[in-house]
Every structure is written in structure tokens, then in C-alpha cells.
Amino acid sequence: MEKYELALASYTDAIRIDPTQPQAHYGLGLAYLNTKLYESTISECSIAIRLFPRYADSYNMRSTAYHMIGDDNNAATDRQKAKSIQLSPSH
Numbered sequence: 751m752e753k754y755e756l757a758l759a760s761y762t763d764a765i766r767i768d769p770t771q772p773q774a775h776y777g778l779g780l781a782y783l784n785t786k787l788y789e790s791t792i793s794e795c796s797i798a799i800r801l802f803p804r805y806a807d808s809y810n811m812r813s814t815a816y817h818m819i820g821d822d823n824n825a826a827t828d829r830q831k832a833k834s835i836q837l838s839p840s841h
Contacts (some may be wrong), residue, residue: 752781753789754784754785755785756779757777757778757784758778758781758782758785760777760814760823761774761781761827762778763824764777765791768834770797770801771799771801772797772802772805772808773799774808775794775795775797775798776798776805776808776811777808779791779793779794779798779808779812779815780811781832782794783814783815783841786818788815788816788818788819789815790810791812791814792816792819794813795808795809795811795812796812798811801836804835805835806831806832806833806835806836807832809828809829809832810829810832812824812828813825813826813827814826816828
């Protein structure tokens, strides 16, 4: 658990310095996912997606978080969106 606490602090600091970096929000979301803070995962992935809408990994992780809280409709929507991004020629 200690490594995730360090990751939470590091990504939070990175976001404080530059909140426009989707990778930092993705990383924070991943740390939240690994500590079972699913609502926070969804929030950070949503920010990453807003900043970089073609970030398929953010859709996949948000899908996992939605599934973990029992929201299978949104989980399926995000899985499909990630798949469409991955299959598009511009990916």
C-alpha cells in the first residue's frame, strides 16, 4: 500500500504544478484504482479524457472503475469508446 500512497502524493503534486497534463490525471486515477477508490478513479479519468479525448487507456480504466461500483452501462460505453479509439487509423 505504501507505494500507492507515494504515487498518490507524486501525481497530486504534478497536477498542482500543471493541471493540464492528462498523463498525471491518468496516473492519479491508476493509484486510486489500486487503492479501491473507484469514484476518485472515475473523476481523474474523466479529467484525463477531457484533456485528451483520444486517450483510450483512460476510457479502459474508467470502465473498470465503473464496473467495480456496479455501473455496467457506463463500463460498457467506455469499453466500446476505448475500442473504437484503438481501432481508428489515427490512433
